[in-house]
Amino acid sequence: MKVGSSMTSDVKILSPDDTIRAAAEIMSNMDIGLLPVSENDRLVGMISDRDIAVRGVAAGKGPNTRIGEVMTYDVKYCFDDQDIDEVLENMADLQVRRLPVLDRAKRLIGIVSLGDLARRGSMTAVALAGISRPGGEHTQTQ
Known part of the structure; x- marks a missing residue:
């Protein structure tokens, strides 16, 4: 099965110039924790609730701080035609x-979560075990 069949395609996109308050409000209203950030029709980063908390609030930044100051720039992604x-x-x-989730022209077309894949009956136990191990590449420091 391909990722495109399991992803969420209704995605709100923000700009690096939007504020972390705006991002937090959207996350709250949509009950999500991650939003893509785009500039000139290209994905340039992701902003998560953790980015806002750790790189924003914990670092003393206010609600009018621009997303570009706290977002994650090193975006990992997958393609819609990849196997789950x-x-x-x-x-x-x-x-x-x-x-x-990007198409092969590298345009954002959705987001896939572990929950999306679990709802489709995919084998997520191995992924969850790997994701949950301590340490790893993902860090909150720039």
Whole structure:
């Protein structure tokens, strides 16, 4: 099965110039923890609730801080035509629970989460074990 059949395609996109308050409000209203950030029709980063908390609030930044100051720039992603098992392995290796989904022209078309894949009956135990191990590449420091 391909990722495109399991992803969430209704994605709100923000700009690096939007504020962390705006991002937090959207996250709250949509009950999500991650939003893509785009500039000139290209994915340039991701902003998570953790980015806002750790790189924003904990660092003394206020609600009018621009997303570009706290977002994650090193975006890991997958393609819509990749096999789910391959993406699950990648998520485990990267220790992430969500990935943006791009088409082969590298345009954002959705986001896939571990929950999306679990709801489809995919084998997520191996990915969850890898994601949950201590340490790893993902860090909150710039």
